[in-house]
Amino acid sequence: MRYTLPLGSRPFGPLCIMPQMEVVELEPRPTNRDNRLYGASELSGLSRTGHQSQRRPQHNQDPDHDAESTVAVFPDELDRILEKLVIVVPCKDEPVDVIRGVIAGIPSRCAVILVSNCSHKHGENGWEAQERMLAGCCAWGREGCFVHQQYPGAAMAFKEAGVPEILDTASGRIRNGKGEGMYLGIAMAKSYFPHHQYIGFIDADNRIPGSVVEYCKAYAGGFALAQRSAAKSGTEHEDVMVRISWASKPKYSASTGRIEFVQQGRSSRIINSFLNRLFAKAGQQDEFITTGNAGEHAMTMEMALKMRMANGYAIEPFQYIEPLLRNKIPSANLPNASQTTRIVQIKTANPHLHRETGDEHIIKMWAAGLGALYHHLLGVDSASGLGTTTLATLRKDMHRFALQNGAIQGQEELPRPNIYSSLDNADLDSFRDVLGEPCSGHVYGGLGFYGLVDQAWASSGTNSPASQSTLEHDSWGEDDQRSSASSEEEPEVLSDSSKQGE
Ligand code: GDD
């Protein structure tokens, strides 16, 4: 991958946000300069300063024609990171063929965890079919795991791990929501892929497998560059998160009868505009933050375990301010946990084409995203340098925007997100003990492991998930009327024709 060089990172106490880098070549050929930097394991200087940054190309200069303004990561370096990357794909009722396309795009070096909250078991697009599809995709050697969010063993595992707040009090199962699915994915990744150092997320409704390949490589390239930069500056320990923005989001416009390639989605536009006010430099708002809502993002496993996570669609905006919050509970299992978090923003060359959602869904995403910021801005550490007046004004404006645009009514507050504790304070040994040893290719019961060859699991003392699913949860898994969306996240109408008739 070749990227434009990001110039002008902004530090906010423990958080360092890098300006967006753009993918300018997917498969670069090394230039003399790259050879010099790369061949000698020298570091490219991710963020140049002073005199060098003044040599930044003019706006009318094509960045990919200027080797000085780009930085490249080549296949063997990408592959080293992809080998250690687990990709979590949260899904609901997407057609199995669409999910298969997403899995097909994930480089086979990466492990895959499909976390489903599909509302029905049977039929061509039920979760049994999703699980079978994943098993098929893993038949060529990929490591994979399927888990249903409502799998009773998963709820039990979180209870044993000391995270009961993730459970719905009425059903006793894991709550509905994308954030909750991702949280489960992180716990599964740590438990079953203990040697993987990175975790990434990719939505299941992506219609372009080629863009999925690019997201994964962009993640790996972002980590590689952050590593080079950390080594150069002598930073020992840094949490790194890579967030993706897209070249465009194609949308069908009924009024023009054409596909329009809009720059930002309707939800991202709003969340980014508030984050840009928050992270403005010297009070001057610009388009520095492009990834406030990035559903496609990845982070070091350490960071994923350390971060508290918000529920549903609040999860991504919350990640921007979580590193800034005061009174963080120290990480129990990571005594040397880092103090710095680096956010790397990458704009891909591919567009992002996914399921169209209606206005109602977007309004709920505004409410969820703004609510995640609104309720936590006052807890932001003063070391961040963010002024209290700015924070108070922003909160007022967020509330006003939500009110004026129907995200809240009358005297309502913005929704306060559920915040789940960091997983490194959870007892993940117990979590894993409850779910048991991964048995490759077992029956389709809501939890399945495919192509797993980790010898650490050869021990005979642990429970088998297959036996648990049959012994304890016989009544589970029949098709039900339960929607996979929570009451605050109504299922949106799929424009997918293949969805009809399900
Ligand atoms: N496991 C699980 N559980 N997955 C879920 C759940 C859930 O309760 N709810 C949604 N998902 C999955 C969907 O199946 C889909 O694959 C993915 O999460 C994203 O959900 P969408 O409903 O397609 O979200 P969106 O397209 O409106 O928004 C996406 O992009 C935004 C940025 O533009 C999401 O990724 C947002 O989180 C993101 O902010």
Ligand code: MG
């Ligand atoms: Mg979507």
